[in-house]
Amino acid sequence: MAKRDYYEVLGIDRDADQAVLKKAYRTLAMQNHPDKNPGDAQAAERMKQVNEAYAVLCDSRKRALYDRYGHAGLEGYTQEDIFRGVDFGSLFREFGLGGFGFGFGDSIFGGFFGGRNSARRGPRRGADLRYDLSVTLEEAAFGSVRTIELPKVEKCPACAGTGAQPDGLADCRRCHGTGQMVTEQRSGYSVIRQITVCGDCRGRGKTIKKACKECRGRGVNEKTREISVDIPAGCDTGYRIRLEGEGAGGDDLPGDLYVVIDVERHPVFERHGDDLYLQKEISITTASLGGQVEVPGLKGSLRLDIPEGTQTGTVLRITSKGIPSLNGRSRGDQYVVVKVVVPTKLSRREKELLRELEALRQRSGGESHGEDRKG
Ligand SMILES: [Zn+2]
Numbered sequence: 393m394a395k396r397d398y399y400e401v402l403g404i405d406r407d408a409d410q411a412v413l414k415k416a417y418r419t420l421a422m423q424n425h426p427d428k429n430p431g432d433a434q435a436a437e438r439m440k441q442v443n444e445a446y447a448v449l450c451d452s453r454k455r456a457l458y459d460r461y462g463h464a465g466l467e468g469y470t471q472e473d474i475f476r477g478v479d480f481g482s483l484f485r486e487f488g489l490g491g492f493g494f495g496f497g498d499s500i501f502g503g504f505f506g507g508r509n510s511a512r513r514g515p516r517r518g519a520d521l522r523y524d525l526s527v528t529l530e531e532a533a534f535g536s537v538r539t540i541e542l543p544k545v546e547k548c549p550a551c552a553g554t555g556a557q558p559d560g561l562a563d564c565r566r567c568h569g570t571g572q573m574v575t576e577q578r579s580g581y582s583v584i585r586q587i588t589v590c591g592d593c594r595g596r597g598k599t600i601k602k603a604c605k606e607c608r609g610r611g612v613n614e615k616t617r618e619i620s621v622d623i624p625a626g627c628d629t630g631y632r633i634r635l636e637g638e639g640a641g642g643d644d645l646p647g648d649l650y651v652v653i654d655v656e657r658h659p660v661f662e663r664h665g666d667d668l669y670l671q672k673e674i675s676i677t678t679a680s681l682g683g684q685v686e687v688p689g690l691k692g693s694l695r696l697d698i699p700e701g702t703q704t705g706t707v708l709r710i711t712s713k714g715i716p717s718l719n720g721r722s723r724g725d726q727y728v729v730v731k732v733v734v735p736t737k738l739s740r741r742e743k744e745l746l747r748e749l750e751a752l753r754q755r756s757g758g759e760s761h762g763e764d765r766k767g
């Protein structure tokens with residue numbers, strides 16, 4: 393049977409953008425997902441096609457190949473390659489569909505990944521890893537490069553993974569080198585014969601008499617490896633960076649590493665999207681007469697004009713001093729919430745002046761609000 397056109401499978405135009413593509417995929421996933429069609433083999437088959445079509449078309453490189461050469465353009469790709477890079481787990485979560493997670497062993501992915509049928513398909517793909525990375529607000533705002541350390545388990549080169557010195561292996565005494573334990577149990581006229589893996593040698597048939605000095609008999613060495621992570625300017629908590637092939641396991645097909653950003657709380661700024669908020673205390677004189685104050689900014693201090701007669705709680709805006717947007721095309725604003733501070737511990741002279749002010753305002757029948765304290 394000829395393979396169907398991917399665009400046709402998803403029912404979209406050839407120039408459909410990512411949003412249209414995702415919407416079409418969502419609709420079809422909702423219709424054909426096994427959660428909604430328990431036991432329906434045809435729905436599972438359709439889901440398989442839909443997944444594949446989506447996986448190819450959402451990746452600009454694979455899509456370009458497909459657009460130019462059709463299915464032939466992807467002949468060099470294994471199923472694994474085709475699905476790599478698409479996070480169906482989080483897509484399904486987003487759609488509110490069943491937990492297929494990162495596990496690609498499920499039937500709707502064609503059973504190509506991991507698990508039962510994969511033995512003759514060669515190396516298995518390692519697991520995807522998640523690494524939570526805390527960054528400062530400044531790093532998130534302007535981007536940075538961070539180096540993270542990950543543990544790496546590799547086969548001990550000295551003993552090639554056996555855990556023993558060259559002459560240090562001996563036949564397991566318990567299973568006599570077979571790796572198996574056979575027990576027989578008589579029950580009436582029948583004999584129940586049970587074969588289990590030997591617990592002493594874990595089925596290897598050999599035990600270590602002289603342990604490898606490098607790995608102390610473990611057969612593996614744990615090292616750390618350093619990975620450099622580019623933190624894009626404008627990212628926020630929950631932003632994910634995918635590092636292809638940096639996940640766990642397998643020299644052949646390692647999984648991917650997902651670095652998930654967590655932006656730390658800032659002592660001064662509060663972030664809302666790309667905008668920043670902070671509180672600034674000003675004196676009653678500055679609030680009444682107006683003036684200029686300094687407020688902290690992400691990059692050094694900023695000057696802010698306080699208009700005459702500013703009330704506490706007034707929010708003033710400094711444009712384009714917030715967080716740059718992820719696409720780099722715009723920048724958020726910085727908002728300053730003004731708090732007018734009433735002075736305490738006044739000197740006698742200061743009290744006199746304030747009473748004088750109060751008297752003046754009463755005489756002019758001014759806009760002062762009540763609060764007449766005759767003294
Ligand atoms: Zn070793």
Ligand SMILES: [Zn+2]
Nearest residue numbers: 564567590593
């Ligand atoms: Zn044994």
